[in-house]
Amino acid sequence: MVKRQPVGAHYGLKDWIAQRATAVFMAIYTIIFAVCALALPEFSYEAWSGLFSAGLFRFLSFLFFLSLFYHAWIGVRDIWMDYVKPTGVRLALHLVTLFLLVGYAGWAAQILWRL
Numbered sequence: 001m002v003k004r005q006p007v008g009a010h011y012g013l014k015d016w017i018a019q020r021a022t023a024v025f026m027a028i029y030t031i032i033f034a035v036c037a038l039a040l041p042e043f044s045y046e047a048w049s050g051l052f053s054a055g056l057f058r059f060l061s062f063l064f065f066l067s068l069f070y071h072a073w074i075g076v077r078d079i080w081m082d083y084v085k086p087t088g089v090r091l092a093l094h095l096v097t098l099f100l101l102v103g104y105a106g107w108a109a110q111i112l113w114r115l
Contacts, residue, residue, distance in 0.1 A: 019074050022067040029064045058112050065108040069101045 036057070040047045052058050076097050084090040 015074050015078075019071055022071040025067050026064060026071070029060060029067075032060075033064075052112065062109060062112055065112075066105060069105050073097065073101055 036051060040051060052061065077094060080090050080093045080097070084093060
């Protein structure tokens, strides 16, 4: 017999793990970024552009931003679900948040690949 859970959205543990995993990745990336930035010979546009010209660092930076946006989505979505009771308002806030985060991800990609 399958045990069914009568209430809830059934994604609490997965989201908790995803939020911790994104936080760990962002912390590691921040340390690597700080070391690389401090190791630059000078803080000029050319030096920064050279840092991001490497495909791997650019890709890791984009993964950082995707992790940040997913981390933010989980947190803000939970706030809307916990504290906004009218369904229509909550749905509107979810959609606005989702559209903004997807737009920010596109903007981050544009900035990283424009360098």
